[in-house]
Structures are given as C-alpha cells and as structure tokens.
Amino acid sequence: MASSHYGIIAAFDEPGPLMKAAEQVRDAGYRHWDVITPFPVHGMDGAMGLKRSKVPRITFIGGAIGLATGMALAAYMNWIDYPLIVGGKPFFSPIYAFPVAYELTILLAAFGTIGGMFIFNRLPMLYHPVLKHDHIHRASDDRFYLVIEAADPLYEPAKTRALLDKIGGREIADLED
C-alpha cells in the first residue's frame, strides 16, 4: 500500500463478456475491485456479488423526520405557541396538519435519498486514480472497464494480470495512485 500503485485496469467492448469476467473475479475471491460502465448494466450487482443498496435506510429516516416535523410545526404554531381559532375547529388535528406533514415527509425523504446516495458513494470525489487512466473517457461513452485494486489481499501483480488476461480483458494497464 505504501507504493503509489493503485491497481490494474482492463478494458472490455461489450457488457456480456464484462459480466462473465466479473463473475470470475468474484469467484476468485477478490473483494477490492470494481467495474466501470457507461450505464448501469442489468444484473451486474449479482455478477459482482454486491448486496442490496443501503440508501433506503436513510430515505426512511428522512421521511420519518419530515412527518414528525410537519405534525410538530402545526401543533406548536397553531395550538401551543399561538392558539389560532379558525371556524370553530380544534386547535390541533392530524387531519388538517396532514398536507404539510405529507409534503415535508417527501421533501426530507428526498434529501435523505440523495444524501444517502452521496454518502454511500463517497461523492463528490473529484479525484480518483481510475480517472487518471489515459482511456477512461471511453468509460462514459461506450467502453467497459474492470479494475482490481492493489489493496486486495489476493492481489499479486503477475497473478492478477494473468487473471484479467484469461477472462478476456484487453489493454491491461497499471493505475497509479
């Protein structure tokens, strides 16, 4: 890790071979590796052995806070702090507070979703070794890449390079940190 070597990158032309390659890297037992694709490839999560995303938890927390905030706002403002008599209606009822609470639930759940996505993805991250690869601009256009990091316990430069070659990776290159 002390070296400035980040890992090895290999290119693929089609999603199909990439998926098969990912399955083999997964089965070989690697953990610190990734695939870089221009669009989400259907089924790749399974091929990489990734678990379900945790974003929904943050969404739920955001939504729950939103609902509680909406109800609390209405109760505090129109009942506790300044009791407001309108048309002989009760000072507080969850019915009339509902539209505001509902909108705040959605608003804060949306903030939670996006915040959660950023946190779990560690975005924004304007610098990343993968982005230094000479041909990486093709990864947001029409090519597919597989990266195995040097941080992986199974990583051995020669062996890992041979694996990438065997599973159909092309233009195999080293990545510097």
Place this chain on the structure above:
Amino acid sequence: MASLSENPSPSAAALLREVAPAKLDRPVLVENDRSFSWITNKICGIIEERTPLWWWVAFCVSGFVASFCLIGLTYLVATGTGVWGLNNPANWGWAIVNFVFWIGIGHAGTLISAILCLLRQKWRTSINRAAEAMTIFAVVCAGIFPLFHVGRVWFAWWLFPIPNSNAIWPNFKSALLWDVFAVSTYGTVSALFWYVGLIPDLATVRDRAKTKLRQVCYGIFALGWRGSNRHWRNYEMAYLLLAGLSTPLVLSVHTIVSFDFAVSLIPGWHTTIFPPYFVAGAIFSGFGMVLTLMLPLRAIYRLEDLITQYHIDCMCKICLATGSMVGYAYAMEFFIAWYGANPFESFAFVNRAFGPFAWAYWIMIACNVICPQFFWFKACRRNLVLVFILSILINVGMWFERFVIAVTSLSRDFMPTSWGYYSPTVVDIFTYVGTFGVFAVLFLLFLRFLPLMAMAEIKAVTPRADPHHHGH
C-alpha cells in the same frame, strides 16, 4: 413474465404450449440499431457544436418577451395589485389561472420521470430529461404569480413559518399554506431528481471536454462520477426511490392546488371531484407541452432515431386518455350539480355553459374534449404537423379550463346583487405573456448547456446493453 417465457418450468411450458401466447415484438426505442458512441456523439454534439443562428434568434425573441413579465411585475410592485383586473366579486383572476396552468404543465415532466419509471415504461428515457427541465421551468413561471399576488412582495416570506415581528404563525388549516409547502417541495424535489439524473451525463460531457474551462465547470457538477458499478448500485436505488417519492408528490401537488378551490364554499368549486380531475388535467396539459417542445426539437436536431414515432404515439395516447378523463369530469360535474339538488350548484354550471363566460367554456370544451379525440386515429398521430397544432390547442384549452373554473364561479356566486364581470388589464396580459418568454429563455439555455437526453439511460435500453445480447 420475462422469466416465465425465457426459462419455463415443465408445467409452465405445458401451459404455454396450450395457450400459445402471441409473440409480440416490443417496439424498438432507438431506431437503426445505433451504437453507444453514436448516442453519445449525437447528444453531446448538440451542446458542443457552435451555437446555431436560430438559437440566437430564438433567444433574443424570448428575452424580449420575458421583459414583458418584468415590466408587468415592476408596475405591479410600484403601484399595487389594483393594476390587475381583479374586482369584487372576482377577487381571483389571471394570477391563480396562470399559476395553476404553469404548475399543471410541470406535472407531465414528473409523470414521465417518476410514474413511467415505476411502471417500467422504457420509452420515457429519451424524453424524460427535457420534460423534467420543462417541469422546473414551469414551476419557476408558476411561482411568480403567488409570489407577486401578495402585493407587497417583500413580505412574501410571511408565507413560510418563519418567526416574524408580528409574532403570529401561518394558519395550517388553510389550503393556501398547504399550497406553499406543496409547490416549494415540488420545485425542490423536481430539481434534485433532475440533477441526480444529470450526474452521469455531466461526467460524459466532462470527459469529452476540449477546453479546460468546460472540463472544470462540468467536472464540478459531475462530482467526480466515474461510472463505478458500486456507485451505480446506490445510484439506481436512489433514482428508484426518488421516482417512488415523486409519484405521490406529483399527485398530491395538484390535489392541494385543487384544494385552493375545493376547500372553499363557492358553488362550482366545492366539489370532491376536483383532486383527480385536476391531476388528470395537469398531466393532459403537460403532455401537450412536451409534444409542443419535442416535435420542433426532433426536427431541428434530427432526433428521429431517438424520439421515434412510437414515442409520439405513446404521448398522443396519454393525451387522449387524460383528455377523455377531463371530458368525463366535465360531464360528471354537471351530473352531480343536478343530482345534488343544490340550486346554487346547478346554477353555477348552467351559468358556465350559457352565462356571460360561455365563450370561454366552449373554447375549453372544443380544445380539451374534442381535440384529443383525433388521437384515436393512427393517421392523425403520424401527421406531426397536426399533432403539433393539437398539442398547442390542448394548452389553450387547459388555460381556459382554469379560467372558467376560477372566474365563472366567483363572478356569479350566491347573491345576484354582488354579481359582476371580470376582464384582465394590460398588466395581467403583459405578465402572463412574459412568463412564456421566461420559460423559453430558460429552456433555450438548457438546450445549449446540458445534454438534452439522458444518454446513460438511453444506452441502457438499447439491445446491445443487454449482457445476454450476442453479435450485432
């Protein structure tokens, strides 16, 4: 179903042999089997080419029209809301009409991005970006009216529950406060949803940038996106959740907008049909606007391979469905007015169709109920000039719908002694016409600086994106 037909179990296979289901080919979403890089080049090319002359002409005209809005608002703020055509009894006029009109237009964008995403309608991918942009800009135009109708616009922040020197809070029992929350949430979530969808495409533009400035500007907004599948996993989940959140949001926003009317006691407003009827009308007008915008863009930028006839057919059919729902709601309002045996309610509807605003009512019926019926016919859906004209008429009709609802009910309510007539003033007209300029300026800027279509999503729905696709 896909798994059933691809890998049938023995019993399912026997059943499939027995019923012999027809093999229906799904329509292709990208014509001519275009490659990934063709899609990238086509869409990035739009913002990378030299600014075309028509864009500058359109931009100057739009800017000129937008200045009308500025003039109208400046005069209003300097003088007071008396410069609008409001009177007693018509205390609500063009401002609420225009507000509901623009908010309604926005709804198609959210429908396309959220509801069609949940329903896995893949044809949404080539129109969702522009439709979402339309949503945000429509909300901007809509927001102008409630913001300025308060008269002393520097006190507009009193709409929000912020402590102020009067030591009182907004009334949470009021539909107008619900509206403040609904519309501000709607604007915020729409903008976030749009931005999240843009991130991978901004990365594409960044990676293609020829100048340092472009690279840095797009790079900052792309947040360092690199297309990692570990990111896509969270990204797709977030996108799906946002779609799931936007769906109840879009339905609630126009429901709450309709509450502005329905929660009151005015005959013609005080009806329970309003929420679904407003939502259907909003989607109807929004799709009309999407067609109005996309048909010229398709022709100018030669996007026929990406916005195919199938896409246009789908949009026309949604217009037909929602337009017919709106027509049904018009009929049902009349039925309930009669069946409810409330003489004020019956009068309100007879007055709509045959009173002093009958001209507006029949424009509304002609545009909203009759126009979309052309979309039953394939020949009409294929005649793009006709589709374009009808899409504009739909929006004319939907503006008149809000006018009819707001003005006819107010100008003749319970007491004949308080009846009146409503006409807008030149300030009303300036402000409203000006919002079209504001909308057009924003949309033109969007065309110039951001990818018009969701490239990553379009690539993902092409056949070669399927990992099981072989050969080409």
